[in-house]
Structures are given as C-alpha cells and as structure tokens.
Amino acid sequence: MAYVAIADRNVHLHDPQTFVTKYIWSQDHKVIAIQYAITAIAIGLVALGLSVLMRMQLGFPDTFRFISPENYYQFITMHGMIMVIYLLTALFLGGFGNFLIPLMCGARDMVFPYMNMLSFWVYLLAVLVLVASFFVPGGPTGAGWTLYPPQAISYGTAGASWGITLMLVSLAIFIVAFTMGGLNYVTTVLQARCRGMTLMRMPLSVWGIFMATILGLLAFPALLVSAVMMTLDLQVGTSFFMPAIVSMGEQSAHAGGSPLLFQHLFWFFGHPEVYIVALPAFGIVSDLISTHARRHIFGYRMMVWAILAIGALSFVVWAHHMYVSGMNPYFGFFFATTTLIIAVPTAIKVYNWVLTLWRGHIHLTVPMLFAIGFVFTFINGGLTGLFLGNVTVDVPLSDTYFVVAHFHMVMGVSPILVVFGAIYHWYPKVTGRMLNDTMGKIHFWCTFLGTYAIYLPMHYLGIQGVPRRYYALGDTYFLPDSVHTANEWISTAAFFVAAVQLLFLFNLIWSYRNGKHAGGNPWRATTLEWQTPDTPPKHGNWGPELPVVYRWAYEYGVPGLKEDFVPQNQPPVGGESAEFHGHSHGYGPGHGHGHEHAPGHEPRHGSGDEHGRR
Amino acid sequence: MNLTVAFAGIAAGALVWWLAVRRLTTRPWEAQGTSDGRDSAGTTGPAPARIGLWIFLAVITSLFALFITGYWMRMGHGMAHGIVHDWHPVAEPRVLWLNTALLVLGSISMQWARGAANRGAADRARLAWLLGGVFAVAFLLGQLFAWRQLQAAGYYAAANPANASFYLLTGVHAVHLIGGLFVWGRTALRMLRGAELEDLRLSVELCTVYWHYLLLVWLILFGLLLLT
Numbered sequence: 001m002a003y004v005a006i007a008d009r010n011v012h013l014h015d016p017q018t019f020v021t022k023y024i025w026s027q028d029h030k031v032i033a034i035q036y037a038i039t040a041i042a043i044g045l046v047a048l049g050l051s052v053l054m055r056m057q058l059g060f061p062d063t064f065r066f067i068s069p070e071n072y073y074q075f076i077t078m079h080g081m082i083m084v085i086y087l088l089t090a091l092f093l094g095g096f097g098n099f100l101i102p103l104m105c106g107a108r109d110m111v112f113p114y115m116n117m118l119s120f121w122v123y124l125l126a127v128l129v130l131v132a133s134f135f136v137p138g139g140p141t142g143a144g145w146t147l148y149p150p151q152a153i154s155y156g157t158a159g160a161s162w163g164i165t166l167m168l169v170s171l172a173i174f175i176v177a178f179t180m181g182g183l184n185y186v187t188t189v190l191q192a193r194c195r196g197m198t199l200m201r202m203p204l205s206v207w208g209i210f211m212a213t214i215l216g217l218l219a220f221p222a223l224l225v226s227a228v229m230m231t232l233d234l235q236v237g238t239s240f241f242m243p244a245i246v247s248m249g250e251q252s253a254h255a256g257g258s259p260l261l262f263q264h265l266f267w268f269f270g271h272p273e274v275y276i277v278a279l280p281a282f283g284i285v286s287d288l289i290s291t292h293a294r295r296h297i298f299g300y301r302m303m304v305w306a307i308l309a310i311g312a313l314s315f316v317v318w319a320h321h322m323y324v325s326g327m328n329p330y331f332g333f334f335f336a337t338t339t340l341i342i343a344v345p346t347a348i349k350v351y352n353w354v355l356t357l358w359r360g361h362i363h364l365t366v367p368m369l370f371a372i373g374f375v376f377t378f379i380n381g382g383l384t385g386l387f388l389g390n391v392t393v394d395v396p397l398s399d400t401y402f403v404v405a406h407f408h409m410v411m412g413v414s415p416i417l418v419v420f421g422a423i424y425h426w427y428p429k430v431t432g433r434m435l436n437d438t439m440g441k442i443h444f445w446c447t448f449l450g451t452y453a454i455y456l457p458m459h460y461l462g463i464q465g466v467p468r469r470y471y472a473l474g475d476t477y478f479l480p481d482s483v484h485t486a487n488e489w490i491s492t493a494a495f496f497v498a499a500v501q502l503l504f505l506f507n508l509i510w511s512y513r514n515g516k517h518a519g520g521n522p523w524r525a526t527t528l529e530w531q532t533p534d535t536p537p538k539h540g541n542w543g544p545e546l547p548v549v550y551r552w553a554y555e556y557g558v559p560g561l562k563e564d565f566v567p568q569n570q571p572p573v574g575g576e577s578a579e580f581h582g583h584s585h586g587y588g589p590g591h592g593h594g595h596e597h598a599p600g601h602e603p604r605h606g607s608g609d610e611h612g613r614r
Numbered sequence: 615m616n617l618t619v620a621f622a623g624i625a626a627g628a629l630v631w632w633l634a635v636r637r638l639t640t641r642p643w644e645a646q647g648t649s650d651g652r653d654s655a656g657t658t659g660p661a662p663a664r665i666g667l668w669i670f671l672a673v674i675t676s677l678f679a680l681f682i683t684g685y686w687m688r689m690g691h692g693m694a695h696g697i698v699h700d701w702h703p704v705a706e707p708r709v710l711w712l713n714t715a716l717l718v719l720g721s722i723s724m725q726w727a728r729g730a731a732n733r734g735a736a737d738r739a740r741l742a743w744l745l746g747g748v749f750a751v752a753f754l755l756g757q758l759f760a761w762r763q764l765q766a767a768g769y770y771a772a773a774n775p776a777n778a779s780f781y782l783l784t785g786v787h788a789v790h791l792i793g794g795l796f797v798w799g800r801t802a803l804r805m806l807r808g809a810e811l812e813d814l815r816l817s818v819e820l821c822t823v824y825w826h827y828l829l830l831v832w833l834i835l836f837g838l839l840l841l842t
Contacts, residue, residue: 112662179673218673225681232778301642551646
C-alpha cells in the first residue's frame with residue numbers, strides 16, 4: 001500500500017498522550033522543530049562563549065594566561081564549525097523548516113514523521129559527539145574550521161588525533177541527520193501541499209528553505225567524502241590527502257596525497273553551505289518585510305527565480321575560496337566570473353526588498369527592525385564579497401581580517417539577524433504569547449549597532465594586513481598602534497554584544513509565562529500558519545479539515561477592503577476574479593482561523609490514502 | 615570535480631525544467647480561487663515514498679560522483695605535479711566477475727518479485743523476493759572474499775592509494791547495499807507473516823528500484839576499477 005503520512009491516515013488523529021510521546025519521542029513536526037531549535041541555540045551559546053574567549057585573547061594579549069595558543073586554535077575551530085553547521089544550518093532547516101513547511105503548505109505534518117523524529121535524535125547525537133571532543137585527551141581539534149590537511153591531522157596541531165576524529169565522526173553523523181530531515185522537507189513541499197497551494201502561491205520562506213534543502217542534499221555528500229577520506233588517512237594510514245612530510249626529523253608514513261583535493265571537496269560543500277544558510281534567510285526576510293510593511297512582496301516571481309538561480313550558481317563558485325591555493329590562472333578567471341554573476345540574482349533580491357518597503361505602510365515592530373537590519377548588513381557584507389571575488393583584490397586580502405569581517409557580515413550577522421527577526425515573528429504562534437517588545441527593541445539596537453562596532457573596524461585591520469588565525473600579533477613592525485587599539489575596541493564591543501544575548505534568552509523564558517496573549521494572528525498576516533484553529537497549533541494542525549488556498553501569500557493593502565490583508569485561505573468574494581467559488585464557514589479576515597473546504601470536493605483529511613496509490 | 619559539476623548541472627537543469635513545467639511563470643497575484651487542485655501535489659501525483667526514494671537516489675548519486683571524482687583526481691595527482699607517480703593499479707580479483715553476476719541475478723529476482731506482486735502471485739513474489747536478498751548477501755560475501763584475496767596478495771590499504779581507493783569504493787557501495795538489505799528484511803518479514811500483497815506493493819517496487827540503482831552504480835565502479 002502506498003505510504004500515507006501518519007497524520008493523514010484514515011484513522012482518528014492519534015494525539016500523543018504521554019509526556020514521552022508528546023515531547024521526547026515526538027513525531028510532531030512542531031515539537032521536533034522546537035527540539036532542533038533549542039539544541040541548536042544551546043550549542044550556539046557554546047560557540048558564542050568561545051568567541052568571547054577568542055576576543056579576550058585578541059583584545060588583551062598576554063593578559064589571560066589560561067588561554068594557550070593551542071586553546072586559541074581550538075576556540076576558533078569549534079566556534080566556526082558550530083556556528084555554520086550545528087547552529088545556522090540546523091536552526092534554519094531543522095528548526096524553521098520543520099515548523100514552517102507543513103504549516104505554511106497546509107499539511108498536517110511532514111510526510112515521513114518517524115524519519116523526522118530520527119533526524120532530530122541523530123542530530124543530537126552529532127552534537128553530543130562534537131561536545132565530547134572537549135573532554136578527550138588533547139581536546140577538540142584546532143585545525144581551523146576548514147580542517148585543511150595536512151595540518152589538521154599532523155603532530156603539533158591541537159587535537160590531531162582524538163579531537164579531529166570526533167569532529168569528522170560528528171560531521172558524518174550530522175550529514176545522516178540532515179539527509180533524513182532534508183528528504184522530508186523536499187518531499188513534503190512537493191507532495192503534501194493543500195488544495196490550491198500551487199508552487200507559485202507558496203510563501204518565499206518555503207521557497208528558500210526548499211531550495212536550501214536541495215543544495216544541502218547535493219552538497220553535504222562532498223563533506224562526507226572528505227570526512228571519510230581524512231578519517232582513513234588518520235586512522236588507517238592511507239594517503240588520499242596527506243603528502244610526504246618530514247616531522248621531528250622523521251619521514252611520515254604518508255606519501256603523495258593531495259591537500260588540494262581536500263580543498264576542492266571541502267569548498268564544493270562549503271560554498272553551497274553559504275547559501276544553505278542564506279536562502280532560508282532570504283525567504284524568511286521577504287515574508288517579514290512584506291507582512292510588517294503591509295505591502296505585497298515586490299517581484300514575487302523574480303524572487304523565486306532568483307532563489308533558483310542562486311541555488312544553481314552556488315555549485316560553480318567554490319574555488320573562489322582557493323585563489324591562493326595554487327590554481328591554473330584561467331580557473332581563477334572562471335570562478336571570479338561566476339562569483340560576480342551570482343551577485344546579479346542576489347542584488348535583484350535586495351532591490352526587491354527595498355522596493356517592497358517603498359511606499360509600504362512600515363510598522364517598525366521588532367521583527368521588522370531585524371529584517372531591515374538584515375538588508376542593511378547583507379548589502380555591506382555583499383559589497384565586500386565583490387572585492388574578494390576578484391582574484392587580484394583577493395590575493396593581498398586573503399587570510400586577513402578583511403575576509404573575517406566579510407564573512408561574518410554576510411553569513412554570520414546577516415542570517416542571525418533573520419533568526420532573531422523570525423523568532424520574534426513566530427514566537428507568538430509557537431507559544432501563544434508575544435515576546436516583550438521593549439526588551440526586543442533593546443536587544444535589536446544593541447545587537448545591530450554592536451555588531452557594526454565589531455566588524456567595521458575589522459575591515460580596517462584587514463586592509464592594514466593583520467593576518468587572521470594569529471594567536472598574538474606581538475611587535476609586528478608594519479602594524480600601527482591603531483591596530484591594537486582597534487582590537488581592544490572590537491573585543492569590548494564583542495563582550496557587550498554577547499552579554500546582550502542574555503537579555504534575549506531572558507525574554508524567551510520570561511515571555512513564555514508573562515508575555516501578552518498573542519491570539520491567532522497578531523501580525524494580521526496572510527499565510528496559512530496564522531490561520532490555524534488553535535494557537536499554538538494542535539497535533540495535526542488543522543482540526544478536522546485541511547485548509548484550501550485561494551490566493552497567493554502577499555495580499556496586503558488591497559484597496560476597498562475593511563482589513564488591509566486577505567488570508568490565503570479566504571475564498572474569493574464578488575468582484576474578485578475566481579476560477580472557483582467556495583464558501584466560508586463564518587470566517588472573516590483577521591480572526592485567525594478558518595479551514596473551510598470547497599463544496600463538491602472531498603476534504604483531504606479522512607480520505608485516507610490520498611497520498612498514495614497513484 | 616568535472617564529473618560532480620556535470621552531475622550538479624544535470625540535477626539543477628532537471629529541477630529547473632521540472633519547475634518550469636510546473637508553470638513557474640504564472641502570475642499568482644492575478645487569479646484567485648482554486649480550480650481542481652491539480653497543482654497542489656498532495657491530491658495527485660506519485661506517493662511521497664516514491665518521491666523520497668528518487669530524491670535519496672539523487673543524494674547517493676552526488677555521493678558516488680564525488681567519490682569517483684576524488685578517485686580520479688587522486689589518480690592524476692602524481693602525474694600532474696611531476697612527482698613520483700605513486701599510483702599502482704590493483705589487480706582486480708576474478709571473483710568480482712562472479713560477484714557482478716550475483717548482483718545482476720539479484721536485480722532480476724527483484725524485478726521478478728515486483729512483476730509477481732503486481733500480478734498478485736503471492737507465492738512467486740515471496741520466492742523471488744527472498745532470492746533477491748540471498749543474491750545480494752552472496753554478493754556481499756563475494757566482495758568480502760575479494761578483500762581477503764587482495765589482503766593475502768599484499769594489497770594493503772595504506773600501501774598504495776589505488777588499494778585504498780579500491781577498498782573505499784567497494785566498501786561504500788557495500789554499505790549502501792547493507793542499508794537496502796535492512797529494508798528488504800523488514801518487507802521479507804512482513805511477507806512471511808502473511809501480509810497482504812497489496813500492502814507490500816510499494817515497498818517491493820521501491821526496493822527493486824534501489825537494487826537496480828545499486829547494480830548500475832556497481833557496474834560503473836567496476837568498469838572504472840577495471841579500466842584504471
């Protein structure tokens with residue numbers, strides 16, 4: 001028999017009853033989303049703590065004796081890897097993907113709920129293995145987040161045996177978890193959308209998450225291949241990546257391996273990874289801007305096409321991370337060209353965000369502040385990307401703080417601002433309570449201005465030639481005193497920004513009990529997740545009948561209506577062009593419910609095997 | 615990376631084509647209403663598990679394409695950099711031919727099982743299904759035998775990148791087949807417990823597709839190993 005998602009089977013909705021089935025071994029996408037989010041934020045806090053330790057050393061060298069050079073390298077490595085993979089990837093796809101895809105598509109759950117549950121638990125295992133590396137002999141790996149061989153597994157690098165092994169194993173486990181989740185996200189978007197939810201009616205959040213998942217499914221295998229090969233080099237003594245090395249006067253057992261092969265494999269994953277993080281952020285921010293500016297998204301189709309174009313192009317730009325690794329110059333030319341080309345669809349998106357705001361009815365709510373902060377920061381980081389995409393400019397700037405500043409702006413701060421905006425936006429749906437507005441605004445301004453205080457001076461450091469990954473600069477003759485002053489300033493700002501995040505955490509916890517009741521649709525938004533009969537949505541999301549969608553996701557500010565928005569599941573009324581006229585069961589805009597279905601059409605739920613046998 | 619880029623290009627092209635077919639050019643703001651839900655895939659189209667399998671096959675294709683790319687690049691590395699060429703091809707054990715035949719038989723059996731399941735011939739389906747799994751297990755044992763032969767002949771993994779690559783490629787393929795055997799085993803148990811053929815049809819079909827796919831991958835890997 002064809003597979004039918006548990007929540008869509010022709011049986012009574014199996015509401016989980018016990019604490020264990022409801023919150024631990026849960027197959028409900030919303031609970032899994034929260035599990036993912038909490039785990040990702042928890043491990044992200046570890047990475048935040050590591051960055052504070054790094055900045056203590058960089059801002060005030062020779063002050064903190066307990067930070068050895070080995071420790072410093074371990075901090076930067078774990079900070080980078082955790083932030084990119086275990087926080088951002090997991091939070092955007094495992095967290096927001098899980099929560100939003102079924103709700104925004106009008107489904108009851110993911111199509112493979114059991115696999116979805118496994119995905120989280122395997123992810124948790126990956127995180128635990130990673131954390132375990134802090135407690136093994138030699139500590140975690142200090143190879144830098146790119147884990148380049150030969151130094152990653154050579155004597156002298158911190159964590160070159162236990163630490164790196166656990167890192168590679170953890171990454172492999174993560175990829176298994178991601179694949180299980182990813183299959184769910186893609187298949188759910190393709191197969192479980194409710195009636196009327198055509199692809200071109202999907203909110204851009206879903207588009208961004210959908211495309212990012214496809215990128216992840218095709219790109220993560222490259223990381224798996226490199227992890228497997230490096231593990232063999234380390235544990236079995238093969239020479240895939242390891243060249244012959246004379247270490248401590250002795251010839252190593254390896255010979256003839258190609259470190260460049262690792263770099264190609266790593267960046268074949270690594271560059272799409274940038275967009276695995278960026279595309280969900282692009283999608284989510286489009287929805288935030290449209291909702292809070294009460295205006296339809298400008299150029300919806302172009303936004304969708306840009307997401308697809310960015311996804312495709314992201315596979316042919318990887319070697320721009322390797323301009324100084326030694327490449328045929330024609331390769332450099334090719335990759336510089338593709339890198340500049342990918343700026344075109346990205347710029348289209350930026351224009352469209354700005355044009356959505358233009359003449360919009362902008363509400364400076366906390367999510368909107370974060371969304372505008374994102375656009376601002378993404379432009380900054382994107383422009384320095386154009387610098388670094390050009391070989392001739394990149395070569396002198398390579399491995400300086402200019403690069404650190406660039407990628408933190410473009411894929412550190414920018415996506416995190418979206419994460420914050422998204423949490424302020426959807427927290428009311430997740431918990432039924434609003435986050436505290438005052439704390440939110442303080443959090444935004446301190447984070448936004450604070451990150452500029454950190455990263456703008458880093459561009460200056462880079463142009464001065466300050467190399468990245470140095471434990472201490474010492475008395476380097478070509479560096480002016482201003483570099484040291486800037487480093488102190490950056491560190492101080494970093495401590496401040498890190499401390500402000502505690503306010504955010506406090507807000508999350510405090511508002512859970514004390515926040516204002518949100519109601520079903522506090523932002524008066526059009527998309528389906530705001531139209532659920534219950535808030536927070538119950539198991540199965542939609543009550544007895546699935547919603548039916550009649551329009552796209554951006555019907556804001558329509559002239560002549562009492563409300564300034566029309567939910568996607570509101571049937572057309574007189575005067576509107578319609579291919580089909582359904583009727584509503586006593587439902588009007590703004591009331592945050594509604595799950596009517598069209599007469600003459602069987603509702604999806606209850607018809608049992610509609611998912612199968614075709 | 616050429617092979618992988620080509621695969622990624624084809625995958626992206628297929629996706630864009632598919633999406634274009636799905637009327638990516640419609641103007642969603644112009645028409646309200648829903649005619650018959652044709653575009654909401656939940657009401658039409660193949661079962662999610664079928665879509666899931668094909669996406670999974672795309673993921674594995676990416677994985678094997680990258681492994682093959684790595685193999686190719688590592689093989690050319692010595693020559694390209696003018697250093698001593700350290701690639702000494704493995705003398706493939708002859709048992710690999712037998713193993714290939716076993717895998718082909720496995721695929722044929724699974725196809726037979728699928729056909730029988732579609733016709734409702736439960737006994738035949740059960741027999742063919744069990745044969746499909748037995749052939750796969752025999753293939754794995756044969757691969758293990760090939761490994762031991764190579765070890766006995768002194769082809770250690772650490773001794774040469776060609777040896778290491780042989781173990782790696784065959785090992786990764788075997789791991790995927792073992793994964794398939796778990797699913798096969800679950801379906802076999804349900805069959806033996808007398809589950810309705812109707813309920814098993816999708817599992818049988820998807821497992822068969824997976825078997826064919828792994829046969830194809832093996833043929834490519836085997837050809838690559840023989841030719842290099």
